[in-house]
Amino acid sequence: MRIGVLTAGGDCPGLNAVIRSVVHRALTGHGDEVIGFEDGFKGLLDGHYRPLDLNAVSGILPRGGTILGSARLERDRLREAAESSAELAKQYGIDALIPIGGEGTLTASRMLSDAGMPVVGVPKTIDNDISGTDRTFGFDTAVMVATEAIDRLKTTAESHQRVMVVEVMGRHAGWIALESGMAGGAHGICLPERRFQVEDLVKMVEERFSRGKKFAVVCVAEGAHPAEGSMDYAKGAIDQFGHERFEGIGNRLASELELRLGKEARPVILGHVQRGGTPTAYDRVLATRFGWHAVEAAHRGEFGMMTALRGTDVIMVPLAEAVAQLKTVPERRMYEAESVF
Numbered sequence: 001m002r003i004g005v006l007t008a009g010g011d012c013p014g015l016n017a018v019i020r021s022v023v024h025r026a027l028t029g030h031g032d033e034v035i036g037f038e039d040g041f042k043g044l045l046d047g048h049y050r051p052l053d054l055n056a057v058s059g060i061l062p063r064g065g066t067i068l069g070s071a072r073l074e075r076d077r078l079r080e081a082a083e084s085s086a087e088l089a090k091q092y093g094i095d096a097l098i099p100i101g102g103e104g105t106l107t108a109s110r111m112l113s114d115a116g117m118p119v120v121g122v123p124k125t126i127d128n129d130i131s132g133t134d135r136t137f138g139f140d141t142a143v144m145v146a147t148e149a150i151d152r153l154k155t156t157a158e159s160h161q162r163v164m165v166v167e168v169m170g171r172h173a174g175w176i177a178l179e180s181g182m183a184g185g186a187h188g189i190c191l192p193e194r195r196f197q198v199e200d201l202v203k204m205v206e207e208r209f210s211r212g213k214k215f216a217v218v219c220v221a222e223g224a225h226p227a228e229g230s231m232d233y234a235k236g237a238i239d240q241f242g243h244e245r246f247e248g249i250g251n252r253l254a255s256e257l258e259l260r261l262g263k264e265a266r267p268v269i270l271g272h273v274q275r276g277g278t279p280t281a282y283d284r285v286l287a288t289r290f291g292w293h294a295v296e297a298a299h300r301g302e303f304g305m306m307t308a309l310r311g312t313d314v315i316m317v318p319l320a321e322a323v324a325q326l327k328t329v330p331e332r333r334m335y336e337a338e339s340v341f
């Protein structure tokens with residue numbers, strides 16, 4: 001069998017572990033051939049690929065990023081890829097394509113699959129927001145990075161009697177904020193799934209100070225929003241159209257809390273540091289298992305599916321099911337973390 005592999009969309013710790021696992025299982029387990037397309041679907045369309053043998057993937061297990069490169073592709077080019085799906089498979093002589101990616105990549109994979117490409121998807125995202133799988137690799141690493149940041153911010157916050165507002169990734173789902181906030185013991189957690197009242201955060205900080213604690217840490221997902229009319233002290237920069245602009249919720253919330261509390265507040269935007277660097281052991285294992293199962297699924301002819309973690313087992317689920325909707329944080333999980341506002 002000849003297998004094509006690519007990584008698309010935003011990168012994520014563990015991508016290299018999947019690539020390595022695919023190559024190992026395919027070559028040593030089945031005597032297959034593997035080629036890697038460069039920069040996601042762009043490589044598939046533009047004919048940029050290279051053969052991947054055991055030496056090509058040697059030493060990449062602990063490395064962050066992706067040796068194949070990644071890119072987000074415009075819709076038009078994706079449509080182009082889908083339309084010529086069957087021909088592309090023939091052109092490269094591939095019997096299976098394993099795209100590793102997030103929601104956008106899996107949606108594109110489904111289009112390609114519907115149009116005749118034999119696809120087995122592998123889900124990835126630090127956001128952990130893909131339906132159909134209990135976990136995605138990359139998430140554990142991101143949570144670890146954010147947790148360490150919260151731990152570190154607590155000591156400096158205490159020294160200066162400040163409120164720290166840590167903004168973590170998560171545009172539509174607050175999994176990173178929820179779990180790093182819980183693990184780091186953040187005093188306030190704000191998620192995209194629930195609009196928060198700034199007044200409640202103000203009360204929380206005042207209560208802490210009134211019982212002698214002289215600092216507070218709030219962990220806010222980048223996609224979190226205040227309830228309508230609950231955040232109106234902070235003033236952003238006025239742009240050329242006369243609109244008020246804030247660079248992100250972390251900055252705005254820190255400014256608002258400082259004004260309301262009369263205490264120093266500092267925003268800390270973690271950004272892409274959550275996506276970089278070496279994956280945790282958990283993510284390496286999950287990524288390796290996904291790679292192994294993707295090759296096995298290809299050999300069973302289970303196309304139009306993706307690998308997924310259910311409980312402790314890796315199973316295959318239809319791509320259609322996985323991309324139907326995003327997996328957001330349910331209410332019952334918010335109650336378990338008492339500091340969700």
Ligand code: F6P
Pocket residue numbers: 010102125126127169170171222275
């Ligand atoms: O989807 C993963 C993610 O990390 C989001 O949480 C974040 O909003 C986005 O990627 C950032 O993407 P980019 O690399 O394009 O800035």
